[in-house]
Amino acid sequence: MADNPTVPRGARTPWQVTRSVWYAMFMREAISRTMADRMGWFWMIFEPVAMVGIMVAIRSFIRGDQLVVNAEFIPWLIAGLMGFYLVREGMIRGMGAVSGNKALFAYRQVQPVDSVLTRNFLEGMLRTFVFLIFIVGGLMLGQDMYPDNAIRVMSAWFSLWCLGLGLGLVTSVSATLVPEVGKIISMISLPLLIISGVILPLNSLPHWLLEYLMLNPIPHGLETLRLGFFENYHVVPGTDMLYFWMFTLTLISLGLLMHLRFVDRLKAS
Numbered sequence: 001m002a003d004n005p006t007v008p009r010g011a012r013t014p015w016q017v018t019r020s021v022w023y024a025m026f027m028r029e030a031i032s033r034t035m036a037d038r039m040g041w042f043w044m045i046f047e048p049v050a051m052v053g054i055m056v057a058i059r060s061f062i063r064g065d066q067l068v069v070n071a072e073f074i075p076w077l078i079a080g081l082m083g084f085y086l087v088r089e090g091m092i093r094g095m096g097a098v099s100g101n102k103a104l105f106a107y108r109q110v111q112p113v114d115s116v117l118t119r120n121f122l123e124g125m126l127r128t129f130v131f132l133i134f135i136v137g138g139l140m141l142g143q144d145m146y147p148d149n150a151i152r153v154m155s156a157w158f159s160l161w162c163l164g165l166g167l168g169l170v171t172s173v174s175a176t177l178v179p180e181v182g183k184i185i186s187m188i189s190l191p192l193l194i195i196s197g198v199i200l201p202l203n204s205l206p207h208w209l210l211e212y213l214m215l216n217p218i219p220h221g222l223e224t225l226r227l228g229f230f231e232n233y234h235v236v237p238g239t240d241m242l243y244f245w246m247f248t249l250t251l252i253s254l255g256l257l258m259h260l261r262f263v264d265r266l267k268a269s
Helices: 014-035 040-062 073-095 102-106 112-140 150-177 179-187 189-195 207-213 218-229 241-261 263-268
Strands: none
Touching (some): 040 073, 102 263, 150 179, 150 218, 241 263
């Protein structure tokens, strides 16, 4: 392979430097995330298990399974919870990425955006692994967790992953420059779970209210994810992945622009 005339002999290309930075930051985040806290893996698995158990108990009183058309309630709930946690953790973990890696910005090769990208990638991998555990565990317990359309499931999962990245890019800048924003974002996490149709289906809501709730992109991704598991599932009216991706790409673009614009303030914060 011919040498790149723009790069001095023996020097690394910008892509090689960036790749080395990402790898080093990824390994640092992975060790911190999985080994620093002995209960880290336990809480990643226990939180959705506890939520599923609580909702199954509530179902026995309100018969929520009768509101889900052509889908078993427990697999439907697990898919929604895991998809929502993927987005939420991308947003929450990204929000603390800049402050958590502040010491590394003394190296000119390391940029604040690198911390968000590597942290989101790690979180997505961990959530994917936990989701696979739930799928295998559900199948062993006799639940219908085998997807009818695996390609659609993977596509919807990747889409939700990207939405979490977009939110993380935006919140990482906003919460670092204005700390009050981080508190507000943490407060809206539970209401967002409810209005996203994670624990109860949105189909039973009035049409006028559903029009406003579907402005939230998360239900679009969750309903598509569930459709991949149950091919005859009746998705919420108005589900549109084109709208989802327009929203997601706008967030990613906005987040990258914010990092470019406020890079010096993020390093100095």
